[in-house]
Amino acid sequence: MAQGIEHLPSPSLLLDQDRFEDNIKAAENLLGSFGKLMRPHVKTHRTPELARLQLGGRARGVTCATVGELEAMAAAGIDDLLLANEIVSPDKLERIAAVAATSRVLVAVDSMRGAQLLSAAAVRAGSNIEVLIDVDVGLNRCGVRSAPEAVALARMVLEAPGLILAGLMGYEGRLRAAVADRVQKFDAGCESLEQVKSALETEGIKVGIVSGAGTSTFNEGLRSPVLTEIQAGTYAMMEADLDGLDLPFKRACTVIATVISVTSDGAVLDAGRKSIGCENGLPEALLPGASVLKINEEHTLLSCHRPVALGTRVMLFPSKVPTTFNLHDRVWLIRGNVVERSVPITARGRSD
Amino acid sequence: MAQGIEHLPSPSLLLDQDRFEDNIKAAENLLGSFGKLMRPHVKTHRTPELARLQLGGRARGVTCATVGELEAMAAAGIDDLLLANEIVSPDKLERIAAVAATSRVLVAVDSMRGAQLLSAAAVRAGSNIEVLIDVDVGLNRCGVRSAPEAVALARMVLEAPGLILAGLMGYEGRLRAAVADRVQKFDAGCESLEQVKSALETEGIKVGIVSGAGTSTFNEGLRSPVLTEIQAGTYAMMEADLDGLDLPFKRACTVIATVISVTSDGAVLDAGRKSIGCENGLPEALLPGASVLKINEEHTLLSCHRPVALGTRVMLFPSKVPTTFNLHDRVWLIRGNVVERSVPITARGRSD
CATH class of the missing domain: 2.40.37.20 (D-serine dehydratase-like domain)
Structure with a gap:
């Protein structure tokens, strides 16, 4: 054959399995040494069979960028799914709520309106959806921009039927080897997450998950005191421009x-x-x-x-x-x- | 509904049908005024239903970039197909020959070895495949680089079983509005085609088709004395960076x-x-x-x-x-x- x-x-398109497996083992070893979890980002390959090979050990679920990815992974039997993106379209909200009826689903939220829409969809489907408050940690894309904004949104999520507040998310984007002040930028992002976390805790709101970082910030993510899990995806295949970041x-x-x-x-x-x-x-x-x-x-x-x-x-x-x-x-x-x-x-x- | x-x-992805139809009509009018034919390039949309809407009038067949496109267009009933690319892989040659068993197929060739391989595949399938000698007209990609090379290759094609010499092809690449000396570059390409054509005719070899140009050189293609047909594709949808080329x-x-x-x-x-x-x-x-x-x-x-x-x-x-x-x-x-x-x-x- x-x-x-x-x-x-x-x-x-070819994937060298020996290298792929070595990359997964190398990630596992590092995660174990630093006591961190991982949620492999499947946007890298969009392939459920590869996602399954990444799971186990310290990788407890996958990260998806789109509802389509979420559905494809759920259809393949993966039942712990983070959608690290904002969703407001009625049809997409319904599809998320449908997946949440049979799987653990976490979704990023950065607005009151977004939380209301997600809550309504969960209630209609009879689902519970976990929420990560998305914090802008320097990418200037999605995410709340201040601790008071995060606190107000968290309070709303806590009261919204069908939603469970699970923690925070902050994605700082791709800080490559060539990016000036990459460590300072990463640290500033973690500082934002810490401020939000402590503002929530001051209000008596428990923060479980703090999800962030990626392959380009894998080493920094491991050492971050605030992150509980890393959303790396490319680590399993690597790319040339990530050389120089001292990654294994x-x-x-x-x-x-x-x-x-x-x-x-x-x-x-x-x-x-x-x-x-x-x-x-x-x-x-x-x-x-x-x-x-x-x-x-x-x-x-x-x-x-x-x-x-x-x-x-x-x-x-x-x-x-x-x-x-x-x-x-x-x-x-x-x-x-x-x-x-x-x-x-x-x-x-x-x-x- | x-x-x-x-x-x-x-x-x-959306296509505005009124504009699409207007673009096809505008192209037809220009082609008619200048007495040129067109072979719409389907790499633009890879969609047989859209290709069929482009055909008729002065558009007598389609241009494909890959064997996969050729097969998809043939499967949809389009039976005049130019593969404007070099093919040397055994499996692809067999697939081309299979399509040629039921449709008119023209293929670009720029090497003796390529012509031999194509001939052998045609013979095995009992097909006839038409050949356009590909002439490098300035893109520095594929194509023969001189008139003597073209003559030698044409002679070989004329004698190769299963092959029919149909003419020449020369694609000059995308000469955008911002490209310096765009008209001079286009003219130099046509000059190469003319030299090859006249070298072949001097040898008593008839040149039927001379296929080339694209949307970015549509106006120049219409006025070119050597080109018989234009391989435009993007004209039907257009793109912002083709503004400034006085296209309708x-x-x-x-x-x-x-x-x-x-x-x-x-x-x-x-x-x-x-x-x-x-x-x-x-x-x-x-x-x-x-x-x-x-x-x-x-x-x-x-x-x-x-x-x-x-x-x-x-x-x-x-x-x-x-x-x-x-x-x-x-x-x-x-x-x-x-x-x-x-x-x-x-x-x-x-x-x-």
């Missing part, structure tokens, strides 16, 4: 493509931006003497110091894993150069 | 999203890079007083000069239509603010 990667369709994770995700045209000092591959997410830069070619010059919709141009034969298979490391997975219907699991099986990316396209 | 766009799932096409494609969080001077929408292609820049918000500041995977941040209510629906013009369509499973056809129906984007993800 096992076949070599040279027989895969071109282009195909190895790059596990590639796209395999084929040389379709050659010149004296270059080659063209049959994979482009419709197969490879490029938001963090060009992919890297795993071909000695070759480097990626440019990428178009269906083509990647290589500069080559040695001749390359037409039909050569070339593996590319994408710079952005979540948008790469979202372009494919399935991912092929490999060990070395042997393909073991493919699994469907069930939540591909589920931004709904 | 008809519903308002405010009831669509969020985010959703109107923007017809939007993504509708919902305000999920508000601040005193901003709002956050529930659509991001996983729903909107951003390769040519940020999308534009169709909301008075609002402009797009930033886009993340599932969020678009707006700066707003007036208060915006939670739950407000906002339409966004994507800067890149082909990668936007490729993120969605269906597109909703609207007239004004009324939704008529949705059609499946059958070839979504078909970069295989």
Whole structure:
């Protein structure tokens, strides 16, 4: 049954299982040492079968970015689900409440109106939904902006039928190696969370979960006194631009493509931006003497110091894993150069 | 049955049918005036139902970028198909030959080896495949680089069983309004095509089709003495960065999203890079007083000069239509603010 990667369709998305498993073990070890929990973010792969491999140990549930991801994970039997996003559309609220009828569901909320809508949907479905007050910790996107605002919202959630106040959430965005003052920015975010937490506790409101950080702030998240759990996703596959952050994770995700045209000092591959997410830069070619010059919709141009034969298979490391997975219907699991099986990316396209 | 766009799932991909039809008519009129044919490029939408609406009149067949697109269009009954790309993978060659058993198929070729492989696949399937010699006209991607190379390849194609030499192809890439010397670059490309054409004719080799140009060079393509047909795709939907090229096409494609969080001077929408292609820049918000500041995977941040209510629906013009369509499973056809129906984007993800 096992076949070599040279027989895969071109282009195909590949996941190196040994590296993927090593990344999960490395994360487990760190989480154990620091006494933190993890809620792997499934926006990275949108693949329930991979999410299940990440769970267990200190990873007690998953983080989703969209209702579509939540539904896909619940349909695969994952029953502890954080939706780390604000939801106000009537149809989406109903869908969340339906999932909450059979699974533990936590949802981020940053407005009174949002809490009212979520409460009404929970009551209609006869569900209980747990709420994390979303605190803006520097991303300037969603989240309440002050401790008094958080206290008022928490009080409302405590009184809202169908809602259970479970804690806080604060996502600081991607603080890469190159970001100036990254540690200071992360610490400022944690300081905001601490202020909100202590304002709530002063009012007698218990704060259970404090969820935040990601792969780019994994090490800082482990050491943060306020965070109880980390929402990392990319750690399991890694990306080139997360190098330099002293993380123990190895790059596990590639796209395999084929040389379709050659010149004296270059080659063209049959994979482009419709197969490879490029938001963090060009992919890297795993071909000695070759480097990626440019990428178009269906083509990647290589500069080559040695001749390359037409039909050569070339593996590319994408710079952005979540948008790469979202372009494919399935991912092929490999060990070395042997393909073991493919699994469907069930939540591909589920931004709904 | 008809519903308002405010009831669509969020985010959703929308196509304004009136504008789409106007764009097709405008293209037809221009093609007629200049006596040119068109082969609409379906990489723009990957949607057979839209391709069929573009055909007729001077649009005699479609252009595809991938074998997956070719198969999806053929499955929908479109029987004149140009694959404007080099193919060397054995499985893909077989799939092309299978389509060619029942439809007219033309394929770009730029190497002897490529022509041999295509010929062998055609023979095995008992098909005839038409060949366009691909000429590099300045994109520095695929394509033969000289007239002698083209002549040698054409001779080989003429003798190869299962292959029919149909003409030339030259794609010069996207010469946007901002590209320096765009007309000179386009003219240099046409000059290359003319040189190759006359070298072939000198050898007694007939050149039928000369296919090239696109939406960004539509006007130049019409006036080119060498091109017989234009491979435009985006013309039917348009994009902001093609403004300034004096084209009669109107923007017809939007993504509708919902305000999920508000601040005193901003709002956050529930659509991001996983729903909107951003390769040519940020999308534009169709909301008075609002402009797009930033886009993340599932969020678009707006700066707003007036208060915006939670739950407000906002339409966004994507800067890149082909990668936007490729993120969605269906597109909703609207007239004004009324939704008529949705059609499946059958070839979504078909970069295989």
